[in-house]
Amino acid sequence: LVGKCPPADKDEDGLDLEVDYDFFQETVWPLIAKRVPVFEGLKLTNAWAGYYDYNVWDQNGIIGRHPVILNFLFANGFSGHGLQQCPAVGRAISEIICDGRSHSINLDDLGFQRIIDGVKRCEKNII
Numbered sequence: 001l002v003g004k005c006p007p008a009d010k011d012e013d014g015l016d017l018e019v020d021y022d023f024f025q026e027t028v029w030p031l032i033a034k035r036v037p038v039f040e041g042l043k044l045t046n047a048w049a050g051y052y053d054y055n056v057w058d059q060n061g062i063i064g065r066h067p068v069i070l071n072f073l074f075a076n077g078f079s080g081h082g083l084q085q086c087p088a089v090g091r092a093i094s095e096i097i098c099d100g101r102s103h104s105i106n107l108d109d110l111g112f113q114r115i116i117d118g119v120k121r122c123e124k125n126i127i
Contacts, residue, residue, distance in 0.1 A: 004028045019047040054079030058120035063089055064096060064111040073097070074112055 004027060005011065006020075024047065033040040055062060055077030066072040075093050078085055092102035109121055 004031070017049045017051075019049045021047070052079060057115050058122045060121050060123060061085060061089065061110055062112050062115070063092060063107045064102070067111075067113050067116065 006023060006027075021044075024044065029044075057077075059079055061078040061082065062074040062076055064074060066074065073093055073096060075089050078089075082089075088105060089107075091104055092107050095102045095104060114121060
């Protein structure tokens with residue numbers, strides 16, 4: 001599974017969900033083949049295009065208590081990497097509920113307060 005977003009100036013409005021095979025062949029495929037040369041011999045057999053839901057602030061998850069509504073907890077906005085992070089997020093949320101704070105891992109940087117404070121926690125290594 002691979003993917004890559006087009007540059008902002010060539011990114012469509014997102015309403016057309018047709019696969020852009022040319023973009024794959026000209027942009028994505030060379031990157032794959034360069035990284036894993038054996039992939040050069042593989043053939044694309046299937047593709048899909050779909051909406052990519054994410055936190056528009058910084059494309060990272062929001063985890064923890066709301067700073068004002070204390071009985072409201074966030075565990076959302078993870079986009080495509082949510083499945084990878086869900087075991088840790090589930091543990092953190094359960095610790096917040098049971099113990100008042102997450103103690104296995106410090107997730108303060110991913111709290112909602114960062115949005116109020118105008119602090120982005122961007123990750124450059126996601127698609």
